[in-house]
Amino acid sequence: MTIEKPTGPAGTASAAQPPTLHQCTCQQRAERAEAALAEQRRQTRQYLRDRVVAGDFDTDVTNDLLTALDLPPLPRHWTVTTRTTLTVTVVADSSDDAFDTARDVIENAVDQIGADADFDVMDVGQAIPGELADDSVANPVAAAVHHPTRA
Known part of the structure; x- marks a missing residue:
């Protein structure tokens, strides 16, 4: 399969036109998809955090799920007992x-x-x-x- 370049009058190559509102480049589509995915990941993490705060989900199980989804786990306060000389x-x-x-x-x-x-x-x-x-x-x-x- 060959792709022919569009030609203008008298067989000369036409100048590339900028994309219109309804057209976009692969790069633009990829950027929009990445932004949408990042927003979905943020919303997913926030939803899970809200459920943990509400007491609906266990923190450890939720952090395991977040890790499996390659999202940062929920930070917690820890009380640590140490012995220091x-x-x-x-x-x-x-x-x-x-x-x-x-x-x-x-x-x-x-x-x-x-x-x-x-x-x-x-x-x-x-x-x-x-x-x-x-x-x-x-x-x-x-x-x-x-x-x-x-x-």
Whole structure:
């Protein structure tokens, strides 16, 4: 099958005419189809989200469906409980005072970062005495202890 180019008067090739309102190129049709598909995907995700919010659909099942449809899953709030070991160096007169000061340092640090955290500072180690400090109160320092990742 051969496609002949349209010719104008006296057999000369006619100039390409821009598409009219009722004609469009393959590129334009593809762009419209992609936009329509994107809108349909957005509406599908929104519909499923609304059903989860209303309590009609289970969140985990809905997220599995969204993943199968190659749509982003619904984000959730998670409450995570972690155990973190901190080594805090403080100036104190006794081990009891050292623990109290270390607890205060940790609580202040959590408050300063603005974390929405409910935590309980537990004494899990021992207070190890160091060198004598000046009589003036030094600023305590908290440092995270890095542990290798556990399998």
